[in-house]
Amino acid sequence: MLPNKSLLTDAINIITWLENDQNTAWQERLSRDQHIAKNLGDENIEPEARVFFWWKQLNTQKNKESRGEKVANLLILVSWIVSLTGILTGITLTITLLRYDGTDPINVLILLTWLIAIPLIFFFLTLLIPLFNSINPISVLNPGRWVISYLKSKHAYLNEFLSLANSDIATDRFIRWRLILHSQQFGIAFAMAALLTLLFRASVTDLAFGWSTTLAINPDNLSTLLHMVAAPWSFWFSEAVPSYSLIEQSQFYRLDNSETTMSPVILTEWWKFIAMCLLIYGVAFRAVTLFIANLNFRRTLRNMLLNHYEVTALLDRLDTAVEEIDEFKSSEQIEGNSEAQYLSNIDDYDLILKWNDAKCPSKQSITQQTESINSQTNLENLFQTVSLSTDGKILIIVKSWEPPLLEFHDTLKIIRSLTKKNITVAIWPISINNDDNDLSNKDIWRQSIRKIQDPGIYIL
Amino acid sequence: MTPRFAVVGHPNKGKSSIVSTLVEMSEIPISNTPGSTYKSQSYAMRIQNQTLYNLIDTPGFQRPHIVLSWLQSHCQTADARPRAISKFLSEHRDHPDYVNECELLKPLVDGAGILYVVDGSKPYGSEYEAEMEILRWTGRPRMALINLIGKDSYIEEWQAALDQYFGLVRIFDAFHADLNKRIALLISFGELNQEWQPELQKAIQIIDQDWSQRKSKSAAVIAKLLFETLTFKLNQKIDNDSQAATITENLNHHLKDRIRNAEHQARKAVEYIYRYQHIDRKEPGIDLINLDLFSSESMQLFGLSRKKLIATGAASGATAGLGVDVLLGGTSLLLGSSIGAVVGGVSAAIGSSHIGKLKKYGMTLAKRSINVGPIKDPNLPWALLSRALLHHKLISERNHALRNSLSLEAKDSQNIADSISEDFRSDLNEQFNSIRRKFNNYKLDKLKELIESNL
Numbered sequence: 080m081l082p083n084k085s086l087l088t089d090a091i092n093i094i095t096w097l098e099n100d101q102n103t104a105w106q107e108r109l110s111r112d113q114h115i116a117k118n119l120g121d122e123n124i125e126p127e128a129r130v131f132f133w134w135k136q137l138n139t140q141k142n143k144e145s146r147g148e149k150v151a152n153l154l155i156l157v158s159w160i161v162s163l164t165g166i167l168t169g170i171t172l173t174i175t176l177l178r179y180d181g182t183d184p185i186n187v188l189i190l191l192t193w194l195i196a197i198p199l200i201f202f203f204l205t206l207l208i209p210l211f212n213s214i215n216p217i218s219v220l221n222p223g224r225w226v227i228s229y230l231k232s233k234h235a236y237l238n239e240f241l242s243l244a245n246s247d248i249a250t251d252r253f254i255r256w257r258l259i260l261h262s263q264q265f266g267i268a269f270a271m272a273a274l275l276t277l278l279f280r281a282s283v284t285d286l287a288f289g290w291s292t293t294l295a296i297n298p299d300n301l302s303t304l305l306h307m308v309a310a311p312w313s314f315w316f317s318e319a320v321p322s323y324s325l326i327e328q329s330q331f332y333r334l335d336n337s338e339t340t341m342s343p344v345i346l347t348e349w350w351k352f353i354a355m356c357l358l359i360y361g362v363a364f365r366a367v368t369l370f371i372a373n374l375n376f377r378r379t380l381r382n383m384l385l386n387h388y389e390v391t392a393l394l395d396r397l398d399t400a401v402e403e404i405d406e407f408k409s410s411e412q413i414e415g416n417s418e419a420q421y422l423s424n425i426d427d428y429d430l431i432l433k434w435n436d437a438k439c440p441s442k443q444s445i446t447q448q449t450e451s452i453n454s455q456t457n458l459e460n461l462f463q464t465v466s467l468s469t470d471g472k473i474l475i476i477v478k479s480w481e482p483p484l485l486e487f488h489d490t491l492k493i494i495r496s497l498t499k500k501n502i503t504v505a506i507w508p509i510s511i512n513n514d515d516n517d518l519s520n521k522d523i524w525r526q527s528i529r530k531i532q533d534p535g536i537y538i539l
Numbered sequence: 540m541t542p543r544f545a546v547v548g549h550p551n552k553g554k555s556s557i558v559s560t561l562v563e564m565s566e567i568p569i570s571n572t573p574g575s576t577y578k579s580q581s582y583a584m585r586i587q588n589q590t591l592y593n594l595i596d597t598p599g600f601q602r603p604h605i606v607l608s609w610l611q612s613h614c615q616t617a618d619a620r621p622r623a624i625s626k627f628l629s630e631h632r633d634h635p636d637y638v639n640e641c642e643l644l645k646p647l648v649d650g651a652g653i654l655y656v657v658d659g660s661k662p663y664g665s666e667y668e669a670e671m672e673i674l675r676w677t678g679r680p681r682m683a684l685i686n687l688i689g690k691d692s693y694i695e696e697w698q699a700a701l702d703q704y705f706g707l708v709r710i711f712d713a714f715h716a717d718l719n720k721r722i723a724l725l726i727s728f729g730e731l732n733q734e735w736q737p738e739l740q741k742a743i744q745i746i747d748q749d750w751s752q753r754k755s756k757s758a759a760v761i762a763k764l765l766f767e768t769l770t771f772k773l774n775q776k777i778d779n780d781s782q783a784a785t786i787t788e789n790l791n792h793h794l795k796d797r798i799r800n801a802e803h804q805a806r807k808a809v810e811y812i813y814r815y816q817h818i819d820r821k822e823p824g825i826d827l828i829n830l831d832l833f834s835s836e837s838m839q840l841f842g843l844s845r846k847k848l849i850a851t852g853a854a855s856g857a858t859a860g861l862g863v864d865v866l867l868g869g870t871s872l873l874l875g876s877s878i879g880a881v882v883g884g885v886s887a888a889i890g891s892s893h894i895g896k897l898k899k900y901g902m903t904l905a906k907r908s909i910n911v912g913p914i915k916d917p918n919l920p921w922a923l924l925s926r927a928l929l930h931h932k933l934i935s936e937r938n939h940a941l942r943n944s945l946s947l948e949a950k951d952s953q954n955i956a957d958s959i960s961e962d963f964r965s966d967l968n969e970q971f972n973s974i975r976r977k978f979n980n981y982k983l984d985k986l987k988e989l990i991e992s993n994l
Binding site: 435436453454455478480481482484485486489511523 | 549550551599600601602603604605608636639658661662664665666691
């Protein structure tokens with residue numbers, strides 16, 4: 080039902096861990112991650128694999144109380160509740176529809192409407208979910224949504240997890256694919272339960288099927304329609320395709336008191352057709368959708384993970400080419416938390432920008448191109464003179480005590496429009512006294528930059 | 540016309556704190572997150588059903604450079620600058636990029652004075668110049684307030700820059716400014732515009748009067764608390780003596796709870812008088828103001844020291860004995876005073892903390908009752924008074940911009956009762972004894988006057 084539990088758990092735990100890691104001194108984070116990166120080996124390894132390798136090195140033991148485990152278990156619980164509801168609905172409805180006391184036959188048209196047509200309508204509505212901008216209007220009737228809403232109100236960590244995602248789009252996709260997954264789980268459970276109930280009832284009792292309608296539908300029309308319905312299996316299981324004579328002979332009118340010409344044996348023939356309808360339209364179609372939804376859900380999860388700005392920053396740290404990496408140092412081993420320590424890897428940046436005359440605390444010479452910018456700077460001209468590699472890095476030094484105005488957001492957007500997507504922008508808020516304890520101001524910067532929803536822009 | 544001032548500036552520089560302090564409203568949202576004020580909001584300083592002045596809390600500038608560029612491109616001469624501001628507003632009113640600028644400029648165009656707020660504990664930066672220039676373009680009377688949010692001071696560099704853009708520059712700590720500093724600021728507001736002076740002078744008078752009334756009202760509340768404590772008693776009938784111990788204990792608990800509750804109510808009343816609707820009292824660690832009144836620590840910290848207690852008792856006894864000496868025309872050779880002093884001192888020294896006593900009456904009917912109170916501990920009114928004085932001090936010196944809980948350090952609170960002057964202590968003790976003997980409204984008024992003189 081949920082083959083991606085491990086990915087889900089790890090994705091949530093990694094993001095949560097990195098969010099908490101924001102309070103660790105930068106140099107300590109850098110040193111730790113570079114140390115892990117030493118063992119990565121192949122430089123061309125995929126980003127996702129690099130992140131999971133890093134995670135494996137840091138977390139050798141599984142924590143059942145972790146947020147990731149909790150959310151994953153919660154979603155598994157939702158799957159079970161949805162499936163169980165589907166099974167119970169399927170059994171109850173099928174038993175009701177197959178009630179037969181030996182007088183009038185069971186009307187196949189009613190049976191097909193309830194067991195096939197109505198679920199199919201819901202199925203197609205579910206398929207529309209990815210097409211709409213807002214998931215609200217069409218997902219109101221989705222049982223998975225009801226359960227998720229209920230659990231969200233009871234379990235704060237589900238909300239917390241969704242708020243961890245760096246972008247509203249990612250969160251939206253996560254919920255969409257989750258809803259589609261739960262819908263298919265419900266539909267498959269419903270159809271399987273209906274199918275098994277039909278097979279059981281057909282095995283232990285005689286069921287006579289017929290069809291009856293007030294509308295002017297003659298056997299010819301119905302035959303054409305049902306042959307179309309049975310098309311998917313007509314080539315390899317023709318016995319489950321209702322023949323014209325069966326359709327013609329099984330039409331009945333409840334007021335018709337004349338002696339029936341219908342043979343009871345013939346009337347039992349319908350069950351194979353109904354069973355195949357359930358198998359193909361109820362189970363097979365939804366199974367394919369479940370598979371696709373699952374793939375997309377995994378992809379969404381991967382994107383949520385890799386597009387988180389903290390993961391971008393982590394990948395940058397893992398990628399940092401350092402000739403000689405010091406042995407991993409704990410915060411106690413690092414003397415002080417001076418911002419000057421950041422400068423140990425300042426050479427990794429291709430371009431350094433100083434926003435509103437922010438001063439770099441370094442006394443050492445910086446060899447890269449360094450420019451002072453403000454909201455009036457013509458960035459287009461500036462970037463024409465800069466040669467950035469495809470995966471280059473830009474460092475923007477800012478004053479930590481001056482909260483970012485929307486002017487700064489505008490500047491970041493312009494920089495992003497002038498640079499390639501792979502280029503990352505690190506923002507370094509420098510405090511007045513050059514210490515690394517200015518956490519509240521850094522947090523203000525972090526929260527503000529987060530609103531831009533660009534995974535390539537992050538705070539050091 | 541009631542003066543109106545728009546409090547403007549960079550985000551997160553304490554605009555809302557200044558508004559909160561100057562209009563005495565602790566309900567104004569103050570947040571550490573920049574940009575938490577999205578809309579301009581006008582707050583009136585109202586006392587005695589009169590609006591003294593209005594302060595408008597505004598969102599911070601977000602795109603000052605772009606706005607200034609627009610203004611410069613739409614205006615050639617200085618006389619047209621205020622019109623350019625109005626034009627900017629009318630053309631960008633619904634533009635999502637300039638919501639903040641429109642919100643903060645609108646009250647200025649409508650005639651409000653400018654209070655520009657900067658944080659003097661952070662260095663000056665050229666990025667402020669665009670917004671200061673925009674404010675200059677409005678042509679409105681303007682003053683800069685250097686707020687001190689942090690520990691460092693960059694006042695000089697700020698002063699040098701602000702002097703170029705503002706007619707008046709004042710240093711104002713929104714979190715610690717006392718009444719005098721607030722009044723001084725109001726006087727400065729008057730200097731901005733002659734038309735506002737009469738209104739602001741009237742406002743200052745009203746604030747002064749109101750402040751005196753606050754003290755008087757607070758003194759009445761504290762006096763009532765002390766009176767109730769000195770006279771509280773409870774009574775319960777019992778059927779047989781075996782119940783006496785349990786009932787006495789229960790009544791003792793009830794009595795103490797009533798006094799605690801009275802103290803709580805008195806504190807709330809004082810807070811309301813000073814216009815604090817809600818002050819958080821939950822603070823981890825040592826929080827002396829919230830110590831239980833009857834705890835030994837509270838009595839030790841807030842009550843009179845044993846030495847002072849004996850001295851006060853002796854002085855009070857001597858005064859009573861002196862009356863006898865006077866009546867005897869001095870023939871007693873001050874024996875009355877001496878005996879009174881000894882009796883008063885010894886009584887205070889051994890003052891009982893027993894508050895319950897079994898009183899029997901109607902023996903023929905075999906009915907009994909337990910009377911508990913008033914509490915005879917001589918230090919209790921002193922402890923209550925000290926706590927009330929301390930609480931009043933904290934509240935009256937507090938600013939409405941502060942959102943932290945009410946608490947104090949041990950060193951700030953010790954020996955408050957002991958620090959009360961000897962004369963005042965002696966007068967108070969006399970009042971306490973007098974109320975204990977017999978109560979009347981005159982005594983309550985006298986007690987209130989005494990307390991008010993010491994607030």
